[in-house]
Amino acid sequence: MAAPKRRQKLKVYRTPIGFHDAFVAAPSQKAALEAWGADTNLFGRGIAEQVTDAKLTKVPLENPGQVVKVLRGTAAEQLAALEAQETPKRRKAQEPEIVPTRSKKRLPKPSRAALAKAQEALDRIEKRQEGEIRNLEKQQETLERKLRDLKQRHESERDKAQQRLDDERSEYEEAIRSYEAG
Known part of the structure; x- marks a missing residue:
């Protein structure tokens, strides 16, 4: 007691x-x-x-x-x-x-409910925004990879076409020389 x-x-x-x-x-x-x-x-x-x-x-x-x-x-x-x-x-x-003197009674402790609710709202917004950014970054990586592959394919096609042009030019020049020789 x-x-x-x-x-x-x-x-x-x-x-x-x-x-x-x-x-x-x-x-x-x-x-x-x-x-x-x-x-x-x-x-x-x-x-x-x-x-x-x-x-x-x-x-x-x-x-x-x-x-x-x-x-x-x-x-x-x-x-x-x-x-x-x-x-x-x-x-x-x-x-x-x-x-009479002022009352010494303490006021009740303020509620944290509104603060907690605001924090939860901010956390939800940040999580959603992070997800949207991650999604766009993945799409950006995919597009960058596709662009890189497309550039390589174009370069390969251009190289093949250039090689064919060079080969055709060489054959033509050879044919012209043969024609002029006789």
Whole structure:
């Protein structure tokens, strides 16, 4: 029997986001950064920290992996910090807001069916084309052999005809010489 999976101890981390503190209960700093969607190490830059205060860790530990936003300071303190800027929409002070994080569910592995079908089609085309080329190459070899044989036959016929012409010319010249001699 397999041993039960050991659950990692959760720690609570905090980073400021605007007028809120974003808390998250996570097993590691890396997991906290992922929950916040941070693309830099906020801990290394001194912007994020681990929280141990039981009052501040209660809600995040009840919602592990979820970002919990808590308004920092009172509305009056925030208004003073804004100075000349427009006042923000009012919220109840210290009311936790739970923000769902992105799902870690993996997408299903893509199907290779279309790729395999395309590969089979290409293989069939290449096999057919190779067969057509082999067939034409055989026909070409046959035609080249026939052409070679025909040229040899023509040369032989021409040689025989030339020999006959030479023989006839010799006989004619001999006959002319005999005629002229007497």
